[in-house]
Amino acid sequence: MKALPFPCIRPAQDRVLEALPAMGSILSGNKDPGAAYYVYECSGEPGRVTGVVAICPTSVLAGGKGDASADVAAAAHAIAELKVQPRPVSLSYEASPVMDIILGAAKEGASLYAVTDPAGITHRAWEVKREDAVGAIRAMLDQAPEPALTDDPAYAAALTGASQLLADETRAAGTYTGKEPFNFTVAVLFPAAQVSGAAPQVPTGLLTHQVARF
Template identity: 30%
Template structure:
């Protein structure tokens, strides 16, 4: 049984009747999509970007560490400043919201709600990735300092017709926000404040036994840890306090799109080109394709780019796996090429490997090999049903297995705790 609740969102205001215009300026890609230099450039382009708050170090001198206490104090100060200027307003009563994103004509529609930290703890909300302590600590401090969750967690569930019908009915009403971001993604938002509809949605989720984290594992883990910390600080807590819940957007699984998460490696691990080819051919059939970039068209296929051109790799039949984790393409590449041939034992910590989101395209892989890497691999995207199967088995995927597009924007909804 999943517990979700409406909330009094802090959201872009309607000063001078410019609600959508202000939301468009504030809405920002997730904080971890950018490095510090890229985030600074984005804030120069759009001074109201929520990155000012999510990455407050960009408003401070370069010699101040990203993790300095001043950064988290600055984030709190900037958030309060925007609230005081009524660039952000707080909803007068608890609501749900509908958040639709349209990319290349494909729409996905999610429910903006608060999910329960207890559901995360007891396994109703399932994860498929490990998290890193250092990345968690950053968001823990950010949430704690701001006294708010500023980045929504991307959740998914096996769809409910009744929930879809309510969302579709409300999508015929007046939009709260409607804009197209610089990357061409259309963002539409509606508010659900009808008590009967709110009650129906909550009741429908009570029949849902599993919700899955699609994206935002570090944000989720950090929100939960802040919530548990607040429980320790408030020993008489009732469970109804806002810190017992975390900001989420929940999408039906059938609407989601996963792009490949490609790999690039610094060197050939001491192998000559001939030795490398020989070792790879033990596990894969290799076909040379020349200059034309290759995007795999099915499971068990990989593109490989070296400075002399593109190759198609296909895992040999005897190395295919039926296990939900071992059978993933990212696992096959890791187990039969990256580790035994290239010596990448731990892709989380090895500095010789880097990961390139599929949104950047295959030409980005070529660029990296020409500039600072030796070999690149284009992947076939992980399927959403593979993600669910791994999560249902309480197993974990290898790092960087999924790249979801389009990305949820931060700054449209803030959950005060």
């Protein structure tokens, strides 16, 4: 599986509660200066799950293709206009026990956020940017098989649609290279053993990915 560190756009730590509900507030978030992985933990009913947030090629969203509904098309246009993916798409993968150890070590440090939503679910996130830790996570993800979509298929289809819209614009301008950020989607990768059915979702605006220049 290809899952890479990335420069995340996220709210300031002292503004996270006011930033999360509003899509527009994403644009006022901070863009981290370097690429990093992020560890995300969701705890509440029915338990606690931990995932790693990374960018993956949009091909991982293949299951979201083919939805041509008006709502999906509108969502795709909104994401393309915003130029930011509003939240990571939830995927599941077969994680090794070594990954559990690596992520557990990352969680021993201070978290970036610890936010409890109105439903009583607590969301925590940690940044992993130390070179050896980034290398260890990437090595584990490189060895993992391709992930499975565990999010709303309509959201995945909207992300695929937004990527295609931005690619079409870039091709029309004659500047397409294939390396543009819209060719990647930010995803939260949960161990398949921790989720059954639909996986948890990272709140909108918490950990986002810029897919085109503002």
